[in-house]
Every structure is written in structure tokens, then in C-alpha cells.
Amino acid sequence: MHEMSIAVAMVEQVTETPAADGCQAVSAVRLRLGELAGVVAGSLRFCFSLACAGTVLEGAELLIEHVPGRARCEPCGAEWATGMPPQLCCPQCEGGKAELVSGRELQITGLRHADGADGGGAAHHASVQVKES
Amino acid sequence: MCRVVDLQQAVLVKNDERAGSLRAELTARGTTVVNLLSSPGSGKTALLEAELALAASRGVPVAALTADLATEHDAERLARAGVPVKQVLTDGLCHLEAGMLGEQLEGWLPAGTRLLFVENVGNLVCPASYDLGESLRVVLASVTEGEDKPLKYPTAFGLAQLVIVTKDDIAEAAGFDEEAFRANVHQVNPGVDVVLTSARRGTGTGLLLERALAVAGGEEAHRPVMARTGSGSGGGSSYGHTHTHTHAHPHAHADAGAHAHPHTTITTASAAGVPARSHS
């Protein structure tokens, strides 16, 4: 179950990102998840909640935007929904030179911070709270 | 009063970057990595044993690192080929990552190694998402695993640069429908070669070695459709995860960082007994 490794990577990235600095807590993380990314959304949600425990993401919601798989065949111009299991052979010319237009996304696209305490006031992020484990 | 921050960060970017730098380092040293993926019991060890022995007999400097051994005897079998073999105990970790591989190779990989075969952890789900810095990714399945295996594990088969069917000697007894298997592979990965082997009969021995040597010699490996991602799908790495930022040591977590690290500590056989945390 590599969803755990993925969840931990997400938490690390969020805690390391400058955008998370100066904020008390992250209340939600937005993720684009492609149909062909090889990640099970349910498992990822579960692992994410575990990985967030004890960090500034504790209790954060995982907002998953599912991205359908789509492929395009340059030689003949066909474009189609790949489905799952995917059809990656061109349905029009039966060629094998297609490209994925979408579907392998595994990407953090945004964070939501619960009201940033003294938002504009402090110039520095004196109060990033990292609980001790 | 919530604040929303937009980001564009591929989740596996660190692994992808580490894999890229490992590939560059090893290439500079003249070493090409072959990443072998399969389910448990696919006959991977028998196949690898034969390929290593063949390489040794031809004087090709090869080495093998294995993270998927059913028993201790498997390591002995591989070592019988007379080439350097390293066993990695993963205690439940479901895949190798590029950073782990890099650490394992440090101080072990003999200079002048032409090919390094990496036997990944035995499953077809998790290892598929992690580039290890290989130049050839091989997926194995035995005839007993059924024709629909490629459709059940589309990420693994979809990203394969070579598909090897093992235990072909019992294909008939197992009721293996070769045409259906090939059609299923074709659906998720048109153009990839599918080769049949039997370690017992010795058929197909050397195919893997030859293919690996060809790639090491500069021949371009197959490019799966699933690895060809246009700008929209987050180009960048060959495995389709968008790159945005950072370079970091895969294990350099700030100690203040609170969460338990789920990665199992990898130990070598000689260092077994080191406490390992695992997830499952």
C-alpha cells in the first residue's frame, strides 16, 4: 500500500512549502488525482489522515479532484477517454503512438488555511505550531 | 476568513528527481539499471539466476540487488552465479524508492558493473509508481497468473518496457491463452515486446540479458503510451509526474516533524535486526 508513502510525501511537501509558513494550520489540501495514477482514493484518504496527525495538517481535509484518463493519437488525430483498465491503443487507427493528455496526475494544487490567526499583523511566522510527538 | 493558496506540486517529485540524478550518476559510471517487477511466485528468481549465470559465463560484469526473496535460499541461488548479489530486507515495505536504492548501492556496487538488476518488492501495484533510475523496466508474469493480469495491473504493465512471461513449459497445463494475454498487454501498452520463457526448459534464456545490454549500449528502450504524457498531463518525468520544486534527501526529515515515518528501514542481510518500522 504505497498510499501511505504518498500521503507522507504530501504532508512533507505541504509543511515544507513557503505557502504554509506563517500559518497556524492547514485545514484542507487539494489534490488532482488522475484515473491512471495507480492510487486508490479511499486508501489515500485514510493514510492522509494518519500522516497528518501531529503536524500543522492535523485534521486537514483532503479534497480530491479526479481527473479522467484521456489519450490522443497524433498520427490520426483521434482523442478518447481511456477508461479503466485503459484503452491506450488508438481505437481509430489501431496505432500505438498515442500520448496521454491527462490521467496520471498526482499533484497538490492548493492549500486552505483555517483563519490565519493574526493574519496581516505579524511579519514573520513566529507561531508556526508544530506539536511535539 | 480562510486563506487559499494555489500550488503546483507533483507529489512524487522528490523520488523522480532522485531517480533522475541516480540514473545520471550510474550512467556516468557505466552502469545501467534494470528494474524487475512481478507478483510473488512469478519465477523471477529462477529467471534472474539463469541470466546472471549467463552474463558471468560471457564475462559481462553484472550485479543484482534483490528486495523480493521468498526464502534465504533464493539469495544463495542468485549468488551461485558468481556475481555480486545484495539482499535488502524490506519487512513489509511495499516498494523501493530511488533514494533507498541509492543508499544501498553506496559502497557496495562494484566499479565497472555494466548491468545492475534490481528485483523489486513482489507486487505489481506499488513499485509501478516509483522510478528507481532504471533504464529498462521489466514486468514479469507466469503463465499461471492468467491472461487478464495486464488489465488487473494496468499501471505496471502500462509502463513496462519489456514483458516477460515465465514458466511457459506449463502453459498448456495452466490453460494459458497466449493470444488473449498479448491482446491485453497491447491494450494497455501497444508496442511493448512480450517474450515467453521457461527456466526449466531453458527457452528464452538470454533474452533479458541481450535486451539490457542493448539498452546499456545506447539503444532506445520502448516508450509506453502511459509514459508519454503531453503538457496537459504533467510532463517532465518519464513516468508522468510534474516536476516543480525541491531537491532533498529522501530521508532527511526534520526531527521536529512529529509524524511517524512510515518507511521501513532497509537493512542488508548482514545488518538484520536493526529495528524497522513498517506499514502494510
Ligand SMILES: [Zn+2]
Ligand atoms: Zn490513431
